Amino acid sequence: MALVSTRMAQQPTSSALRALALEYKGILEEPVEGFRVKLVKEENLFEWEVAIFGPPDTLYQGGYFKAHLKFPPDYPYSPPTVRFLTKVWHPNVYENGDLCISILHPPGDDPQSGELPCERWNPTQNVRTILLSVISLLNEPNTFSPANVDASVMYRRWRDSKGKDKEYENIIRKQVTVSRVEAEKDGVVVPLTLEDYCVKPKEKPASDSVDLADFYDDDYDLDDDDDDDGSDYGAGDDGEDSGNGES
Amino acid sequence: MKVKIKKWTGVAVWKWTANDDSCGICRMPFEACCPDCRIPGDDCPLVWGQCSHPFHIHCIMKWLSSQQMAAAQLCPMCRQGWRFR
Numbered sequence: 001m002a003l004v005s006t007r008m009a010q011q012p013t014s015s016a017l018r019a020l021a022l023e024y025k026g027i028l029e030e031p032v033e034g035f036r037v038k039l040v041k042e043e044n045l046f047e048w049e050v051a052i053f054g055p056p057d058t059l060y061q062g063g064y065f066k067a068h069l070k071f072p073p074d075y076p077y078s079p080p081t082v083r084f085l086t087k088v089w090h091p092n093v094y095e096n097g098d099l100c101i102s103i104l105h106p107p108g109d110d111p112q113s114g115e116l117p118c119e120r121w122n123p124t125q126n127v128r129t130i131l132l133s134v135i136s137l138l139n140e141p142n143t144f145s146p147a148n149v150d151a152s153v154m155y156r157r158w159r160d161s162k163g164k165d166k167e168y169e170n171i172i173r174k175q176v177t178v179s180r181v182e183a184e185k186d187g188v189v190v191p192l193t194l195e196d197y198c199v200k201p202k203e204k205p206a207s208d209s210v211d212l213a214d215f216y217d218d219d220y221d222l223d224d225d226d227d228d229d230g231s232d233y234g235a236g237d238d239g240e241d242s243g244n245g246e247s
Numbered sequence: 248m249k250v251k252i253k254k255w256t257g258v259a260v261w262k263w264t265a266n267d268d269s270c271g272i273c274r275m276p277f278e279a280c281c282p283d284c285r286i287p288g289d290d291c292p293l294v295w296g297q298c299s300h301p302f303h304i305h306c307i308m309k310w311l312s313s314q315q316m317a318a319a320q321l322c323p324m325c326r327q328g329w330r331f332r
Contacts, residue, residue, distance in 0.1 A: 015273060015281075018273070018282055019273060076272065107319035122321065123271070124272060124323040
């Protein structure tokens with residue numbers, strides 16, 4: 001593997017793998033509303049593809065935005081990066097699609113950015129919190145440190161004119177229209193009403209999805225069963241497995 | 248009826264007394280150990296911050312030691328300054 005971070009070079013990636021496997025499984029079982037998640041390549045948990053549905057009653061309504069999440073080998077001690085594959089005209093998205101958001105920045109670097117440590121990455125952040133931040137940022141750009149200055153200026157004109165200056169709006173709506181073609185290609189129906197958007201699909205992950213046993217080969221019963229008696233860790237017959245042994 | 252016990256096997260269970268089930272950093276159950284350890288329990292104990300948030304000691308130490316700036320030594324859960332309890 002070519003990716004080696006300096007500080008934690010000697011650390012095996014098994015802990016990152018474990019954290020990602022847990023998160024991936026969790027998200028498949030209980031999806032974040034407004035998102036679809038899958039792995040870019042089935043055998044690689046360090047790259048996820050997410051599809052973001054534009055939230056109803058916003059400019060992004062009906063939109064279908066794809067992005068790649070790339071996780072570092074020392075995740076969750078370092079943040080993943082998020083890059084949009086779909087064209088997104090947004091104050092906090094760079095020309096190349098990279099998303100700029102404070103919770104994806106490590107606390108240490110770039111002290112001049114004006115971002116407080118408490119707004120930055122920390123290891124209890126996870127894909128769920130990232131995705132929710134992304135969706136709220138879509139509709140409420142941060143114009144204090146824009147990645148796309150033109151978009152930021154245009155957005156402020158739109159906002160300050162209370163929508164009378166339609167240049168920003170028109171660009172977004174056009175991108176939404178284009179993105180719908182992609183959704184159709186993927187066979188995805190983008191929810192348009194608040195009701196459809198919020199309904200959490202109860203369906204279990206398709207059987208052809210990744211077999212997590214490949215990644216997470218332990219005996220813990222991580223399924224959050226309906227009867228939550230909270231007493232099942234390690235209670236099985238397979239007793240002595242600490243849950244941390246590599247297999 | 249008289250019963251004569253010929254042999255018995257003691258069984259004990261243990262559990263950390265924490266408000267949460269799993270470590271917010273490594274996401275493993277507290278009763279398991281951090282990903283760098285193999286044996287849970289005293290070899291991979293929990294620590295609490297003054298804010299009362301528990302973590303595996305190895306997980307929180309790894310995070311704190313990666314933060315050079317004192318201002319960034321925050322509890323990952325509540326983002327208050329981290330102090331051991």
